[in-house]
Amino acid sequence: MTLQFGLRVPTVGAPRDTAAYAARVEAAGFDFMWVxxxxxxxxxxxxVYMHLGAAAERTARLRxxxxxxxxxxxxxxxxxxxxxxxxxxxxxxxxxxxxxGFSSAYIIGRKAATLAGxxxxxxxxxxxxxxxxxxxxxxxxxLDPAYGHVPILLAATGPRMLALAGEIxxxxxxxxxxxxxxxxxxxxxIDAGMAAAGRSREDVRxxxxxxxxxxxxxxxxxxxxxxxxxxxxxxxxxxVFFPGIEIPARPADYAEPYPDLGHAVDWDEAxxxxxxxxxxxxxxxxxxxxxxxxxERARALAALDIDAIWWRDEATWTRPDRLMERLSAExxxxxxxx
Numbered sequence: 001m002t003l004q005f006g007l008r009v010p011t012v013g014a015p016r017d018t019a020a021y022a023a024r025v026e027a028a029g030f031d032f033m034w035v036x037x038x039x040x041x042x043x044x045x046x047x048v049y050m051h052l053g054a055a056a057e058r059t060a061r062l063r064x065x066x067x068x069x070x071x072x073x074x075x076x077x078x079x080x081x082x083x084x085x086x087x088x089x090x091x092x093x094x095x096x097x098x099x100x101g102f103s104s105a106y107i108i109g110r111k112a113a114t115l116a117g118x119x120x121x122x123x124x125x126x127x128x129x130x131x132x133x134x135x136x137x138x139x140x141x142x143l144d145p146a147y148g149h150v151p152i153l154l155a156a157t158g159p160r161m162l163a164l165a166g167e168i169x170x171x172x173x174x175x176x177x178x179x180x181x182x183x184x185x186x187x188x189x190i191d192a193g194m195a196a197a198g199r200s201r202e203d204v205r206x207x208x209x210x211x212x213x214x215x216x217x218x219x220x221x222x223x224x225x226x227x228x229x230x231x232x233x234x235x236x237x238x239x240v241f242f243p244g245i246e247i248p249a250r251p252a253d254y255a256e257p258y259p260d261l262g263h264a265v266d267w268d269e270a271x272x273x274x275x276x277x278x279x280x281x282x283x284x285x286x287x288x289x290x291x292x293x294x295x296e297r298a299r300a301l302a303a304l305d306i307d308a309i310w311w312r313d314e315a316t317w318t319r320p321d322r323l324m325e326r327l328s329a330e331x332x333x334x335x336x337x338x
Contacts, residue, residue: 034067070101166193171205177285
């Protein structure tokens with residue numbers, strides 16, 4: 001199977017702006033475009049489905065979906081309705097991509113969804129979209145017509161969520177950084193979940209989140225992407241994500257940028273407070289440097305038997321113009337020649 005490529009595009013500007021941008025993403029050769037769903041992040045992001053619906057009207061081939069939604073800020077029934085509507089608007093190009101909602105949960109004063117909650121939500125989506133009588137907790141609902149063709153993909157980082165996704169989802173969005181050793185570790189957990197459910201390789205798509213910066217000045221790229229590595233450094237499985245690299249503890253005077261490290265409004269401040277993260281850690285979990293170097297990282301990941309890469313840059317409040325253009329012109333053609 002040919003490796004597919006997707007792009008993360010935040011909900012900045014008006015829906016018509018996202019629609020015009022989606023047309024560019026499609027023309028650039030990407031296969032899918034997913035849009036984050038963290039409502040009113042820092043008061044700046046807007047509704048994901050308004051943006052996706054507008055994008056559907058300006059594209060013909062590009063698959064579209066939230067990247068990612070969650071079962072906390074939207075009831076799963078509401079999400080099922082939105083995804084069915086997006087599928088109608090796009091002529092069958094909708095993807096339902098969901099995770100535990102960490103960045104969304106803290107905004108409403110809640111913890112991320114549990115594994116049990118993710119299983120329950122996925123079961124509800126599977127029943128509703130499949131056209132089966134489903135009780136979301138109040139009264140029975142049957143979606144007519146059915147949308148069983150809409151894939152349900154689960155984002156996963158930790159071993160239990162990776163295994164659960166392998167067990168119940170149509171695809172797994174693997175968010176463990178871009179080190180091939182880390183991705184191989186994640187795939188083993190997914191395979192274990194698939195084996196427990198008696199599923200085959202063809203039953204589950206494997207998509208890797210790759211944060212990237214194509215810049216011929218490697219030192220500048222490392223410095224710019226340091227906060228992206230710092231976020232993964234906090235995870236309990238950081239030793240897996242950064243193989244052979246010792247990650248120092250956060251300084252005592254560390255102060256979280258607003259609204260959080262991964263979505264800092266002031267990126268220079270995020271770089272300042274994460275200066276303790278070693279260069280090697282950034283190089284391990286981010287695909288960076290020249291187009292040749294980024295393509296080589298993509299090849300190493302593709303060799304692990306994945307189906308797609310979902311590319312993203314560090315930006316939260318701007319669209320990934322430079323990354324999109326350089327991936328399209330200098331990286332993607334190497335995987336599609338002939």
